[in-house]
Amino acid sequence: MQTRVYEYRRRRNNRSNRIEMARFHTRKPSLSIVTFYTIFIFAFSISIFILYVRTFNADQDQPQPYQVPKPPRYEYNDQLWDSPYSRGFHPCVNPTAKYKGVQQFDRYLSVRSNGGLNQMRTGIADMVAVAHIMNATLVIPQLDRRSFWQDSSVFSDIFDEFHFIESLKGDIRIVQELPKTLEAAPRARKHFTSWAGVGYYEEMTRLWNDYQVIHVAKSDSRLANNDLPLDIQRLRCRAMYHALQFSPPIENLGKRLVDRLRSRGGRYIALHLRYEKDMLSFTGCAYGLTDAESEELRILRETTKYWKVKKINSTEQRIGGFCPLTPKEVGIFLLALGFPPSTPIYIAAGEIYGGNTHLSELSSRFPNLIFKESLATAEELKAFTNHASQNAALDYIISVESDVFVPSYSGNMARAVEGHRRFLGHRKTITPDRKGLVGIFDKLETGELVEGVALSHMVQRMHKNRQGAPRKRQGSLPGVKGRARFRTEESFYENPYPECICGSRNKRERM
Secondary structure (H helix, E strand, O other), X not given: OHHHHHHHHHHHHHHHHHHHHHHHHHOOOOHXXXXXXXXXXXXXXXXXXXXXXXXXXXXXXXXXXXXXXXXXXXXXXXXXXXXXXXXXXXXXXXXXXXXXXXXXXXXXXXXXXXOOHHHHHXXXXXXXXXXXXXXXXEEOOEOOOOOOOOOOOOHHHHEOHHHHHHHOOOOOOEEOOOOHHHOOOOOEEEOOOOOEOHHHHHHHXXXXXXXXXXXXXXXOOOEOOOOOOHHHHHHHHHHHHHXXXXXXXXXXXXXXXXXXXXXXXXXXXXXXXXXXXXXXXXXXXXXXXXXXXXXXXXXXXXXXXXXXOOOOOHHHHHXXXXXXXXXXXXXXXXXXXXXXXXXOEEEOOOOXXXXXXXXXXXXXXXXXXXXXXXXXXXXXXXXXXXOHXXXXXXXXXXXXXXXXXXXXXXXXXXXXXXXXXXXXXXOOEOOOOHHHHHHHHHHHHHOOOOOOHHHHHHHHHHOOOOOOOOOOOOOOOOOOOOOHHHHOOOOOOOOOOOOOEEOHHHHHHOO
16 A cells, blocks of 8 residues: 555656656746846956956066066078088198198298288288298288277287297298397398289299398288199198187187177177278268268378379269278168168177267167177276277177178178188178169169068079179189289188188098
8 A cells, every 4th residue: 555655656746847847948038037147247257357457457566576688589580691501611721742841941031011900911821821932931920000000019919929830830930030140131122013923932032142031011912812832822721710810818808709799699790891981081982971071081091191092983983882881771781681670780890980970870770789899898808999900800700700791891801701701611701792782772762762572682682692602713804904803803812712622522631
């Protein structure tokens, strides 16, 4: 009986549950209820958002702990920074099996170097080779103290004298000064001809019949660029790239400055901005200058005795590509190549003519300009004050070690740095086509062109093959005859390939 009652109640409860569930599923919510829930959810979300914003602002108002600022970063485009393809090329300066060192020690060659730092360096390297050809002992060269810079430095102030003597002892004998017994002896004073060959110096050995000392009054460009014996060319390279190391104070500070540049952001451009008073006056380039500035440069040129050319047409100079790029033109050029405005640019130069008035036209496009005065302390630079050649040596080190080297003018430093970078593995050097760029810059001035994609394509196409890739040294310009052709040749120290740079076939002839 109890079992029947229990079964009846269970069935009745199940029936009631089914009825309730049916009522629940069939009941539809009204529009007002849906609206209410929608508004409620939206209001709740807004409240949560407002609460979050207030909390964030409160945190921002609290004093924050000091954080060391990170160096500026910028996007790297490998095509902009990477060196040109030079696989298999390497320095080769060892002498050949036929090479013979100097054999006579009682004949002396004294030298007065002329020009700025790099003009003297290349001249000294030439004199090492000349001393070898003439079988002479080389006296440590005297440096130029009468040039525009009026630098009183002696050889040991700029170069490591002991290293210079020791590294070349297998090639020539070098002494610090003439023997006391020869100080008053008569000597032949000679202006050797420019771009001379081995035959010329072999002929000059007849002077030893009458003199024990030959004094050379000028050292620059005394050897030909081409058609010299391989061993003579390699001796020039050993002198230039191995023997003529800078003095320890210069080398040490130069390396520290390179490290500091790297710590600021990694890669950097070294810009040899040859927009300096002496260069603008010497070349007669007055584009972009005021009348007062042009007159100042003209007077300097007229009164500088050792500058032979006095009357110069500035417009013709610029059209011919013989003028340094202005700071504004350099800025346009680098932007067109694709370098971002944040690129660190080290200015390897002396005092820029016109100061910030002209320099601002570059810094407005590339504000991250760096000078040695901002890298080194006043104490570190104290010893270099009033020594232009020593300061130029610091610029040389920083330029050789840079990721990209850009010269605004093809002067002595630009050529020497480019050649050294080729010797060390064809490091990237972008040489502006100054003559080709004049037309582009003029169209920008007249509004025919604007800075942008079209300009970039033009500039990049123009400089595709001007970035330091391996190539043989260029000869004289077509149609130029006589001795004038030597002046148009590419300098040996600008591109020592093929004599001092070998391909993969010459692996045995390494440094």
